[in-house]
Amino acid sequence: MSTKDRDPGVDDAIRALLLLMPRLVGRAKRLRIPDELQSLALAPRHLSLLSYLLFDGPMTVNELATRLEVAPTTVSLMVGELSRKGVLERREDEADRRRRIVSITDEMLPAIDGWLARGAAAWRNALAPLTPEQRRMFIDTLHAYELGVADES
Template identity: 55%
Template sequence: MSTPSGGPAVDEAVRTLLLLMPRIVGRVKRLPIPAALQGFDLAPRHLALLAHLEYDGPVTVSELAARLEVAPTTVSLMVSDLAKLGVLERTADPADRRRRIVAIAPAFAAPIAEWLSGSASAWERVMRDLAPAERATVVGALRAYEAALEEGLTDRS
């Protein structure tokens, strides 16, 4: 059933999204992992971390934690795991030798870019056809959905 503005009613939109989201997640999970990254048991949290480093460049663990919206200790553990595998490098910050800068190791830069490109190119195709306000609505709706899910999990604990 449509609303007077021509869009779907709330219950129809929710139904459509509940059916759509598992298909989207399934397709994202089927994006091929480059050979150089296979066998590393990478999880979605690693993909988010690698995406930030790929798109924003080298940063400190604290900056990465802020961008990922998780505790610095969580990021530190992920960085340690990926550094042991050789996927990430930690170097001294030239501005403050006590701080460490995290970056993608050169040998893994191309495979990580390849892995992220499937999802990124799909988003670029979708976003390119939207007006800036529509893009803001999509991003805002996804952020609000994530927050509502988190709130629901918190309420159950």
């Protein structure tokens, strides 16, 4: 890109983000995992699944798969793994006995809530002052960045 094609405002924003993003990632990595969850070897995909169940409540494997944008078989494997470890439980749906509802176990709920609540509160504080359109633009921008970085690998 030649110097004349550059937008100083965009370049200033990029510089700010180049400083901010490593700090955000560093802070996220330093979030202390509760003792009850230390031995579970949780991956980022588990964090997303647990976040949905914590903030949106119990749901089916298909609902989780839709939200996580993965195949139901992938979610089913994760749910099975976390169920064996005592983190999640599956129960029959009273409205449709063919369906299984997935939820966080009562024993693990306090630890998971304590672990994830601070991040959710920080996002709420950051996003609440924005209009719905601004929030959508922010999320779309992060998605575009994610795709751009993924294309480079």
